Amino acid sequence: MKIVEIRESTRPISSNIRNAYIDFSKMTLSLVAVVTDVIVDGKPVIGYGFNSNGRYGQGALMRERFIPRVLEAEPDSLRDTQRDNLDPHKIWATMMTNEKPGGHGERSVAVGTIDMAVWDAVAKIERKPLSRLLAERYGQGKPANPKVFVYAAGGYYWPGQGLEGLTREMQSYLDRGYSVVKKKIGGASLSEDCKRIEAVLKLLQPGQRLAVDANGRFDLKTAIEYAKALKDYNLFWYEEAGDPLDYQLQAELSPHYDGAMATGENLFSMQDARNLIRHGGMRPDRDWLQFDCALSYGLVEYLRTLEMIQAHGWSPSRCIPHGGHQMSLAIAAGLGLGGNESYPDLFQPYGGFPDGVRVENGHVTLPDLPGIGFEGKADLYAEMRALAS
Template sequence: MRIVEVRERTFPISSPIRNAVVDFSQMTLSLAAVITDEVRDGRRVVGFGFNSNGRYGQGSLMRERFVPRLTAAAPDDLLDDDGLIDPHRAWDVLMTNEKPGGHGERSVAVGVLDMALWDLRAKLEGRPLYDLIAEKYGTGAPDRRVFVYAAGGYYHPGKGTRGLKDELLSYLDRGYTVVKMKIGGAPLAEDLERVEAALSVLGPGQRLMVDANGRFDAEEATAYLTGLESYDLHWYEEPTDPLDYHGLNQVAERRTSVPLATGENLFSSQDALNLARYGGLDPERDYLQFDCALSYGLVEYLRTLESLRPLGWEPSRFIPHGGHQMSLNIAAGLGLGGNESYPDLFQPFGGFPDGVEVEDGHITMPELAGIGFEGKADLAAVCASLVEDV
């Protein structure tokens, strides 16, 4: 097989919401299509990939550096012994002449293309990506039932505590058992009122997470911790800057009960290893949120899992950020602890294939070839718009 073309386009996923650090009024993402000369059922086989919210589209990086390397590569540099695309070999091609470190936006551009290549590989084999991942890198059998939580509770113009409660209730009514809200964008006293309002709508077996999006230094994060530990929270997310391992360690030393979660803004296996070494996190009760779509893709994610396992971090402690189907496939294939979900935001790129329902906080992965984008009608239409002439 041969890659004949790679296309990309920037799409808006803007929203009037904000967290403690950024608003989403100008947010974009990149959608890429890797087009091959292979034909299945009379149609060209195409792999699709896109990045998660929060880091904007990366079209210029793909056009200027990464796509030319991929399309100029000899077939032997991209294919395995069966003549199919090998995402690991393709990753090496993409990263040719790239220096270590300084991951920044580069990791997002590569993550988009890596996702498309894995989608392509599973489609060429005619099976779900989670099945392929389980066979090659997991136990051999995927766990199609995946825990998901509902991310929301953003600061929204004109939306008070009543609106927050209504939003979270809507998620619980749809089958979620764990919901998340933002903190750090208002004074502590106001945020604690918001937390109490959120907790007031929870029933038995339902939990609340809070997310500061790296807004605080260690002193501020600890001040919040003092208030938050009086509540029964599922976790306290990103209390400090993602790279402030010392500050996070200080928070971890002070907490007595609430689990911590972080990692969505770390983009390499080396950064993840530094977090595990120096962040003070406990692999028995804390969580890691690395997002393959922002951090060089599944190829690097596998390295991250491998490097952290000797430090006591099992796959069940990984719950990726991003709310996309790629991480759902990884969770099902590798036995991760679950995946983030955005029930109402960043559409059509978030969410599940049509007909997939949340039941008791879990979804069951459908049997769709590839990642499963074609099983979500609104997303399938956007993907098709990129290759309508193929």
């Protein structure tokens, strides 16, 4: 049993939208196929992975360092002999051979993308959905719950949008069954952002909520000004007010906002996440953690992060990952996370759910597909199959 090839391709996910910090007109991602010599149903098992939006393709790092290390390793050194499978933890350790501590933003996306494909292959070899495999191995006796809360992320700024375009977009998400929608702030003035918020709030029915996301735009003074303006809106959360590594800003902001806050999508290691928990003033009774395995060394590292937050009194149910991809859906179902982000219309075909899955009362039910379930989404699988063929 061995990995015989790892293929990588940079793919465009460009869109004429922007948040408070960047536009997505030239956004790319890396698509990866991990080809094994294991035959299931007459075909080689191939695991697939890709990185989340907001970070560009990582092909050079993969080709120069991480892929060669895996392919040059002795196959038996990468095996899980107990289960007659590949061992994601051994493969991760092999990728990180001769890498210094720190430097997480430089390599964590490349490693996390390959790691996703490895886990997809591992679950397929066992002919199980990844969610079930994770529950069996790490769920402490709890079965996977295929019903997962999801929220609709959108509300970006785009030319000619106006309040009409924004409300039309948000209403479309509500009509599709989402109970929580999210929009961007910080890309306009405070007064304009409040008008945009109030326009969306008018659409909401009982049980429906709005979250807002500043994408790290604010200094402390501005973050507090927004907190004071937002406090009476009963938002689902106020997200990433300041720079993701400015833990003191987050800690000093907390006393000014009693509602829920969220951050963590731009922290790329267990160590960075630990610093947030230690120093960021986050409150485990109401706040949300958004660590994204596809950007932060993959599931192997995410398991360490979950262990760390629990040691600090946090529940995995306070984690709702960034990224809107099926990998985090599987993790949420298998490890009891609080839900997952969703991009109903953006960054396709990489976002969204398998074909036929519908949002009902803010939740989706994962189909019983082996691996992560990419094969159940026809437009996405066409891209993956073309890479592997």
